[in-house]
Amino acid sequence: MRTAFYISDGTALTSETFGHAILSLFPVTFEHRTLPFIDEQEKALRAVEEINLAFAESGERPLIFHTFVDPAIKRIIVKSEGVSYDFLDHYVAPVQAELGVSAQPKTNRTHGISPEYNFRIDAVNYTLENDDGVTTKNYGEADIILIGASRTGKTPTCLYLALQYGIKAANYPITEDDMEHLQLSYDLKMHRHKLFGLTIDAERLQSIREARRAGSRYASIEQCQFEIAEIEALYRREAIPYLNSTYASVEEIAAKIMTIAKLRRHRY
Amino acid sequence: MRTAFYISDGTALTSETFGHAILSLFPVTFEHRTLPFIDEQEKALRAVEEINLAFAESGERPLIFHTFVDPAIKRIIVKSEGVSYDFLDHYVAPVQAELGVSAQPKTNRTHGISPEYNFRIDAVNYTLENDDGVTTKNYGEADIILIGASRTGKTPTCLYLALQYGIKAANYPITEDDMEHLQLSYDLKMHRHKLFGLTIDAERLQSIREARRAGSRYASIEQCQFEIAEIEALYRREAIPYLNSTYASVEEIAAKIMTIAKLRRHRY
Numbered sequence: 001m002r003t004a005f006y007i008s009d010g011t012a013l014t015s016e017t018f019g020h021a022i023l024s025l026f027p028v029t030f031e032h033r034t035l036p037f038i039d040e041q042e043k044a045l046r047a048v049e050e051i052n053l054a055f056a057e058s059g060e061r062p063l064i065f066h067t068f069v070d071p072a073i074k075r076i077i078v079k080s081e082g083v084s085y086d087f088l089d090h091y092v093a094p095v096q097a098e099l100g101v102s103a104q105p106k107t108n109r110t111h112g113i114s115p116e117y118n119f120r121i122d123a124v125n126y127t128l129e130n131d132d133g134v135t136t137k138n139y140g141e142a143d144i145i146l147i148g149a150s151r152t153g154k155t156p157t158c159l160y161l162a163l164q165y166g167i168k169a170a171n172y173p174i175t176e177d178d179m180e181h182l183q184l185s186y187d188l189k190m191h192r193h194k195l196f197g198l199t200i201d202a203e204r205l206q207s208i209r210e211a212r213r214a215g216s217r218y219a220s221i222e223q224c225q226f227e228i229a230e231i232e233a234l235y236r237r238e239a240i241p242y243l244n245s246t247y248a249s250v251e252e253i254a255a256k257i258m259t260i261a262k263l264r265r266h267r268y
Numbered sequence: 269m270r271t272a273f274y275i276s277d278g279t280a281l282t283s284e285t286f287g288h289a290i291l292s293l294f295p296v297t298f299e300h301r302t303l304p305f306i307d308e309q310e311k312a313l314r315a316v317e318e319i320n321l322a323f324a325e326s327g328e329r330p331l332i333f334h335t336f337v338d339p340a341i342k343r344i345i346v347k348s349e350g351v352s353y354d355f356l357d358h359y360v361a362p363v364q365a366e367l368g369v370s371a372q373p374k375t376n377r378t379h380g381i382s383p384e385y386n387f388r389i390d391a392v393n394y395t396l397e398n399d400d401g402v403t404t405k406n407y408g409e410a411d412i413i414l415i416g417a418s419r420t421g422k423t424p425t426c427l428y429l430a431l432q433y434g435i436k437a438a439n440y441p442i443t444e445d446d447m448e449h450l451q452l453s454y455d456l457k458m459h460r461h462k463l464f465g466l467t468i469d470a471e472r473l474q475s476i477r478e479a480r481r482a483g484s485r486y487a488s489i490e491q492c493q494f495e496i497a498e499i500e501a502l503y504r505r506e507a508i509p510y511l512n513s514t515y516a517s518v519e520e521i522a523a524k525i526m527t528i529a530k531l532r533r534h535r536y
Binding site: 002010011012013014017018021022023025026027028034035036037061063067083085087088089090091092094095096098099101102103104105117120121124128131153155156159160163249250251252254255256258259265 | 281286
């Protein structure tokens with residue numbers, strides 16, 4: 001199997017995103033290896049050994065997606081047996097020409113601590129403290145409040161919104177007790193402009209719940225269908241925007257919520 | 269102020285990473301706007317209106333970082349008044365030549381649901397259920413167990429490890445009661461090969477704690493210095509690998525832990 005390397009003097013998150021975006025276009029399976037914090041020549045020489053060994057073992061030249069600030073380190077990597085792709089290569093010069101300002105490379109530029117950083121940690125803390133309806137008293141501070149049946153993806157979505165975008169996201173489960181004559185509680189009504197619903201296909205919900213409480217009424221297909229039908233009816237009745245999470249990743253759900261709810265992000 | 273647009277037919281996370289990595293090289297302040305899910309010609313036309321309006325208002329051509337699968341949509345965006353950068357442009361052809369396989373573009377390729385997706389959600393659930401030392405009975409399942417004083421960044425780091433890499437990360441606070449003659453509890457000793465310590469500068473810890481419990485002994489500089497000194501001594505005595513989180517973002521801490529602890533990630 002061919003190996004893909006993602007290498008950088010920082011976290012290598014940018015190299016990974018860059019490489020994945022390209023490789024995902026090809027129906028080829030790779031062995032993936034990330035080498036972050038390659039910020040000294042000695043580390044670069046060890047990385048080259050690893051690249052060359054992967055080549056010797058598979059007979060196929062590894063692909064290397066990299067971003068480096070120090071040209072001396074880049075030169076070492078480029079001399080390996082792998083095929084190098086540096087996405088800065090083609091874009092720094094044209095952007096520099098357009099802006100009329102010189103680039104000032106520095107390490108850890110993309111994923112270091114910026115002034116917006118505390119926003120994200122505050123948002124994560126907010127989300128944890130207002131998860132799963134544990135309290136409703138801080139909803140005044142919320143940027144958004146996700147509601148939905150148990151196990152529709154509210155918590156991971158809230159955490160992603162907090163970590164990626166610095167959004168204070170609370171969530172509130174609509175539980176079985178509320179199901180008959182379903183209506184919004186007073187606390188939710190007070191903040192109805194912040195509400196956003198999640199729903200999911202009943203079959204998918206059933207399989208998620210079954211993995212957690214096998215054989216329970218909670219995990220039965222009848223219960224899942226009933227809850228989903230009642231909750232979707234509530235969303236429509238109350239004109240609450242909502243999304244189906246069945247075929248969407250946390251990243252996709254979060255990006256859609258940002259757009260639909262017109263949320264202002266605290267990180268760029 | 270000049271505007272930077274990040275546009276895609278998917279989440280636009282790739283366009284954002286691409287654009288940020290380039291723009292962070294320049295000492296220029298931008299207004300950032302992300303337009304995800306531009307997957308129909310009509311939406312593309314509205315995006316062009318927004319780009320042209322930004323140009324009319326600022327007099328500076330907006331920079332547009334985009335990735336599209338559908339060439340018809342890309343053609344619409346490229347005809348706007350902005351300056352377009354498509355990072356796939358320069359890399360798909362050379363990678364295709366190297367692999368000897370044709371690219372098969374599809375939407376939501378980078379951030380959609382893949383077979384590894386459930387790993388990440390399972391990891392998030394694991395992390396939440398094993399946060400803050402609430403239980404130690406599931407440590408057999410952990411990929412890593414972060415330890416450290418209260419407010420050193422354990423929880424956000426664990427959540428990032430789970431969401432980004434699919435790592436099951438538990439965390440356990442070393443609290444004040446344990447401080448004298450500090451030693452590892454039985455449960456931690458049993459899993460000592462999974463332990464990873466976080467530390468932080470006492471001044472930074474003091475300011476974080478002060479924001480939460482102003483004027484408390486917990487937030488005093490003496491208490492913070494004492495805890496950090498005792499805990500770092502414990503790490504050294506027990507040969508537990510550890511990191512200082514003071515000047516590092518969650519992304520940097522997580523990437524360093526992945527490398528130092530040689531963790532096998534469940535997502536690429």
